[in-house]
Amino acid sequence: MPTLEIDNLSKSYGSLRALDSMSFSVASGEIFGFVGSNGAGKSTTMRIALGVLAADSGEVRWDGAPLDVAARRAVGYMPEERGLYPKMKVGEQLVYLARLHGLSPKAATAAMELWTERLGVAARRDSDVQSLSLGNQQRVQLAAALVHDPEILVLDEPFSGLDPVAVDVMSGVLREKADQGAPVVFSSHQLELVEHLCDRVGIVRAGRMVASGTVDELRSNAAPRWLVDAPDAPAGWASAIPGVTHVQTTGSRTVVEVGRAQGAEQAVLQAALATGTVREFAPQRASLTDLFRDVVSAEPAAGDTPDTTSTTKKSKRSFLSKGSAA
Numbered sequence: 008m009p010t011l012e013i014d015n016l017s018k019s020y021g022s023l024r025a026l027d028s029m030s031f032s033v034a035s036g037e038i039f040g041f042v043g044s045n046g047a048g049k050s051t052t053m054r055i056a057l058g059v060l061a062a063d064s065g066e067v068r069w070d071g072a073p074l075d076v077a078a079r080r081a082v083g084y085m086p087e088e089r090g091l092y093p094k095m096k097v098g099e100q101l102v103y104l105a106r107l108h109g110l111s112p113k114a115a116t117a118a119m120e121l122w123t124e125r126l127g128v129a130a131r132r133d134s135d136v137q138s139l140s141l142g143n144q145q146r147v148q149l150a151a152a153l154v155h156d157p158e159i160l161v162l163d164e165p166f167s168g169l170d171p172v173a174v175d176v177m178s179g180v181l182r183e184k185a186d187q188g189a190p191v192v193f194s195s196h197q198l199e200l201v202e203h204l205c206d207r208v209g210i211v212r213a214g215r216m217v218a219s220g221t222v223d224e225l226r227s228n229a230a231p232r233w234l235v236d237a238p239d240a241p242a243g244w245a246s247a248i249p250g251v252t253h254v255q256t257t258g259s260r261t262v263v264e265v266g267r268a269q270g271a272e273q274a275v276l277q278a279a280l281a282t283g284t285v286r287e288f289a290p291q292r293a294s295l296t297d298l299f300r301d302v303v304s305a306e307p308a309a310g311d312t313p314d315t316t317s318t319t320k321k322s323k324r325s326f327l328s329k330g331s332a333a
């Protein structure tokens with residue numbers, strides 16, 4: 008199956024190491040969510056994949072061959088800084104971009120009509136791009152990435168600033184392109200959306216891929232969490248229980264993170280019962296947001312190496328550590 012491979016990319020800006028052996032791969036038909044704190048290196052990776060920026064070392068391959076200038080024509084790219092001509096009409100601009108990718112005038116016009124219709128901006132074909140709302144400009148930007156029928160999609164924060172209806176439309180389009188066989192990689196800070204939409208997720212920290220896999224795979228590496236609803240319990244009741252590594256309380260409901268030792272959760276239940284009534288005691292599924300906080304707040308260890316199959320196994324602070332960049 009053709010695969011987009013990001014292999015050991017490193018990139019420095021002066022003394023700043025923006026990418027440090029960044030590696031991951033996205034198979035044909037797969038949607039890959041690329042997440043990480045601000046400045047973690049997502050845009051830099053995507054720019055290198057598109058060839059608008061050169062890596063210091065490493066390689067990007069598609070179907071086993073280096074992604075050269077010719078092969079990059081098969082990529083639909085949505086840059087973070089966006090790239091539309093503000094004073095050009097929406098329709099003209101999309102036809103122009105499709106023509107640049109080698110489509111005939113007729114095919115370019117048909118593609119423009121298809122994508123403006125599909126993305127809900129057909130009524131604005133004759134408007135200057137600059138007169139559109141930011142969300143509609145973003146829809147046009149996605150149309151620009153799709154208008155030449157790319158084999159690969161690389162999208163930098165395509166969902167930022169979109170209303171819920173536009174998010175649904177965009178999600179549907181990405182799923183459709185993946186179902187047609189494209190590898191789709193996009194960056195986002197909207198973790199609920201990423202969890203819902205993506206087949207696999209990669210979490211980046213300081214220029215490295217520190218965890219990747221399905222959300223279930225990432226979850227299986229996380230510490231177990233339990234919800235306890237104990238209305239009589241005094242503040243801080245769970246903090247001193249042996250084996251508890253983190254506590255988060257909202258009203259009478261407390262979520263504790265416990266170690267993997269046999270029966271660790273039983274100590275929590277007993278401590279809760281000792282305070283009085285226990286209305287609920289149940290395992291909690293970690294959300295991608297929880298997993299993200301876990302991973303980005305982990306202490307980097309000496310010799311930290313990228314791990315593209317599982318969560319990094321470094322010592323970590325609590326999963327809601329202050330200062331985590333969620």
Ligand SMILES: Nc1ncnc2c1ncn2[C@@H]1O[C@H](COP(=O)(O)OP(=O)(O)OP(=O)(O)O)[C@@H](O)[C@H]1O
Pocket residue numbers: 020023025043044045046047048049050051052087
């Ligand atoms: N042209 C540049 N010159 C110098 N430093 C840069 C340049 N572009 C990016 N950087 C730095 O490289 C690092 C990675 O930036 P990058 O834009 O790739 O992060 P990101 O993960 O996309 O962040 P965000 O989520 O905020 O968009 C940051 O520290 C950033 O300040």
